Structure formats: C-alpha cells, structure tokens
Amino acid sequence: MNDASKAHQIQGNILTPAGWIAGTIAFDERIAAIDGAAARPEDNGEDYILPGFIDLHVHGGAGRDVMEGGDAVHRIAAVHARHGTTSILATTMTAPPEDIDKALAAIGGAVRHRGKNEARVLGAHLEGPYINSGKLGAQPNYARAATLAEVQRLEALAPLRVITVAPEIAGHLSLVRALADEGMRVQIGHTLGSYEDGVTALEHGAAGFTHLFNAMSGLHHREPGMVGAALAHAEFAELIPDLLHVHPGAIKAALRAIPRLYCVTDSTSATGMPDGEYMLGRHTVQKCMGGVRLPDGTLAGSTLTLDQALRNLVGLGLDLADASARVSTHAADYLGLDDRGRLRTGAWADLVVLDRDLNLKAVYIEGERCDLNDA
Incomplete structure (x- = not known):
C-alpha cells in the first residue's frame, strides 16, 4: 500500500503519546503524519481515534x-x-x-x-x-x-x-x-x-x-x-x-x-x-x-x-x-514493541475510531480497514 492513492486520512480527536490532538491522521501500512493542534476532546463533538x-x-x-x-x-x-x-x-x-x-x-x-x-x-x-x-x-x-x-x-x-x-x-x-x-x-x-x-x-x-x-x-x-x-x-x-x-x-x-x-x-x-x-x-x-x-x-x-x-x-x-x-x-x-500501541509517525497504522459513547465505528489493522460485519 505504498501508492499514495491507497492512503487513508481520517479526522477526529487523536490520542498521541504527547496527548490529544484535534486534527487528521494519514496512513498506509504505517502512520505517515498527524496534523492538528492540542485540544481537549470535551470541547468538541468529534470521534475518538485511539x-x-x-x-x-x-x-x-x-x-x-x-x-x-x-x-x-x-x-x-x-x-x-x-x-x-x-x-x-x-x-x-x-x-x-x-x-x-x-x-x-x-x-x-x-x-x-x-x-x-x-x-x-x-x-x-x-x-x-x-x-x-x-x-x-x-x-x-x-x-x-x-x-x-x-x-x-x-x-x-x-x-x-x-x-x-x-x-x-x-x-x-x-x-x-x-x-x-x-x-x-x-x-x-x-x-x-x-x-x-x-x-x-x-x-x-x-x-x-x-x-x-x-x-x-x-x-x-x-x-x-x-x-x-x-x-x-x-x-x-x-x-x-x-x-x-x-x-x-x-x-x-x-x-x-x-x-x-x-x-x-x-x-x-x-x-x-x-x-x-x-x-x-x-x-x-x-x-x-x-x-x-x-x-x-x-x-x-x-x-x-x-x-x-x-x-x-x-x-x-x-x-x-x-x-x-x-x-x-x-x-x-x-513485549518491547515501540511501533504498536501508540499513534505516532512511523508506527504501524493499528487504530480504532470510537464515537462519543465509546462504540466502535472503524478498525484499521496495519492500514487496512476491517469489515466489522464480516462473519
């Protein structure tokens, strides 16, 4: 998924190692960029990205x-x-x-x-x-x-x-x-x-x-x-x-x-x-x-x-x-893994999107969106 046309970009309250950022996260297999400003999620109605x-x-x-x-x-x-x-x-x-x-x-x-x-x-x-x-x-x-x-x-x-x-x-x-x-x-x-x-x-x-x-x-x-x-x-x-x-x-x-x-x-x-x-x-x-x-x-x-x-x-x-x-x-x-379990540039694009009631809206595993209805 190195083709830029296959990259994802989603917006919300992004939990980074440095704290919450209201903005966008771009990724393919790995996280390419996180852009935005420090924010408190309680000050907006955006989804959580964890x-x-x-x-x-x-x-x-x-x-x-x-x-x-x-x-x-x-x-x-x-x-x-x-x-x-x-x-x-x-x-x-x-x-x-x-x-x-x-x-x-x-x-x-x-x-x-x-x-x-x-x-x-x-x-x-x-x-x-x-x-x-x-x-x-x-x-x-x-x-x-x-x-x-x-x-x-x-x-x-x-x-x-x-x-x-x-x-x-x-x-x-x-x-x-x-x-x-x-x-x-x-x-x-x-x-x-x-x-x-x-x-x-x-x-x-x-x-x-x-x-x-x-x-x-x-x-x-x-x-x-x-x-x-x-x-x-x-x-x-x-x-x-x-x-x-x-x-x-x-x-x-x-x-x-x-x-x-x-x-x-x-x-x-x-x-x-x-x-x-x-x-x-x-x-x-x-x-x-x-x-x-x-x-x-x-x-x-x-x-x-x-x-x-x-x-x-x-x-x-x-x-x-x-x-x-x-x-x-x-x-x-x-487990000694510094490229999973955190949203930062270069880490694997393993992330979840939650609504304000903490219900799952989307799951990405190494950059691929998971079908939540797949049986």
Whole structure:
C-alpha cells in the first residue's frame, strides 16, 4: 500500500503519546503524519481515534478454541478484530504434549500469514503446562515441571512471547532466568507460591503476573501471598476487567499499585456466541449470563472483548487516555514493541475510531480497514 492513492486520512480527536490532538491522521501500512493542534476532546463533538487494542491472553472466540489447531486461530483473530483488537497472543491451555504441539504449529502459521479482517497474531502465550497442579483454575490437570530443552523445542513451532510459570516448582527459578535471558516474558501464574517466592522470581527475571488475583495465593496482611508480591513490586501485570473475575475495588487497588497494569480478555470460544456449551482445551464449559464456567462453578475464562474492557475501565472512573493505555500501550511496552500501541509517525497504522459513547465505528489493522460485519 505504498501508492499514495491507497492512503487513508481520517479526522477526529487523536490520542498521541504527547496527548490529544484535534486534527487528521494519514496512513498506509504505517502512520505517515498527524496534523492538528492540542485540544481537549470535551470541547468538541468529534470521534475518538485511539491506538488499536492489544490482547496478550486469548484462548478463543466465535465458537473456536486455540487448542483445536488448524484454522481456529484465524477465526479467533477475526472475531477479536471486529471488537477493535489489532494484535493478539494466541494462548494455549495446559494439555498433553501432542495437543500443545498442534496448537503451536497452527499459531506459527498464523504469525507468518495474517488473513483479511484478522488481528495480527504476534505469537503465543504458553499458559501451561508449567503450573502448579494445586492451582489449576480452569486448566485441565496436565501440569508438569518445565525443562529448557522442551521450551526451546516449542519455541521452534511458534514464537513464545509470553510463558506462564509457577515459580515454586522445583527447577523453575533457574528456568525463569534462562527464558528471560532469551527474551521471553515470563509471567507468574497458576501458583501456590508465597510472597517470598514471587519476589525471588522477579529477581530471577520474571516480568509480570498472569490474570492478577485469579489462580494465585491471595493477599493477607500477615501472609501477603503472590498477590502481595505483585502489588508491592510489579511494574507490569495482566488483569481481566470483565467485573466478574475481579471486584471493582480490587481493580482500583491494582491500578494504584502497578504502574503499567494492562488488560486482557482471557476470552474463550464462547466469545461472541449465544449461551450454551463450548470447549476450552479439553474442558467443556458453559456460557450463561455473560460468564463462562466449569460444571463446578469455577470461572473458566471469559467472553470479554477489549472494546468492552475499555468501557468498563472508563465506567470505573479512568479517563479515556489512561483506559486506552491499559488496553493497548502498556501491553505493547511489555513485549518491547515501540511501533504498536501508540499513534505516532512511523508506527504501524493499528487504530480504532470510537464515537462519543465509546462504540466502535472503524478498525484499521496495519492500514487496512476491517469489515466489522464480516462473519
């Protein structure tokens, strides 16, 4: 799309790293120019133009699950694109080795080729199997200890951008250091570890926490647990703001404590689908009244999309610029990407246009307008 005749130019309140600009943004695959003057959006009635959303924890959508392999990742990337998500990490479940291999092989293919109307698949989030079997949450019980050789074998199938590890498992601390040295973002999650385990893991190179508060040892004033380690020491952590997984008060506490807390959906195959039964890895889950649960009532991922996450954050009192960073910029920073998650000259043209009620009007992924009605 280097032909100038194919370039886009749109007008509105543009959220840039330097603040709001009322003006125009011109782009093809990348942003060519932003022209206008500093402004307060409340002083006009123009649309909002924000960085495209980035979701680092996506299991499914549109009735499809990442663990299926095949074309499932493409279908999942398409449904999330229709909700403003321009980049994702396809996320695996704890499963037998052959299931993980199949899923990662498909993710690797999706990384190499983005289909029309699909979010960019940046790589994989390996959520299991290197977790504590005593804190599975909705993960099937295929947890096991990790080895560096196995992780390197899996990395050959798809880029492992994020990997969730329970640090208290024997041998995992040395693995955390080795993986961090290789450039992976190692997250603490599905863990029974103590506050001290969390602090030690951070010292060994762990960089974040998987769905903060969920599937980890909780905060008590005499036993701060893994939640306490995150609140006291983390720069980054992911959180599910569907208002089911975490109470609004706990979300507000985390926002005050963790500078670059960012939001994920932990979305399942039930996302965008009617109530009923769906698959989450090898589990059958039930979608009902906006939630997804195992038969015993355990929350099993969500049906959240990041456009709704943005509205939820604003509803909790965040200003729009801060809420936007929580669904975009901080996730990009976590992965070390300076050309996504921000609207500046030279960055990828990943952006969303919202009306004054924060409803999506348009989504552009690497300069291409996404068909929001595409099935």
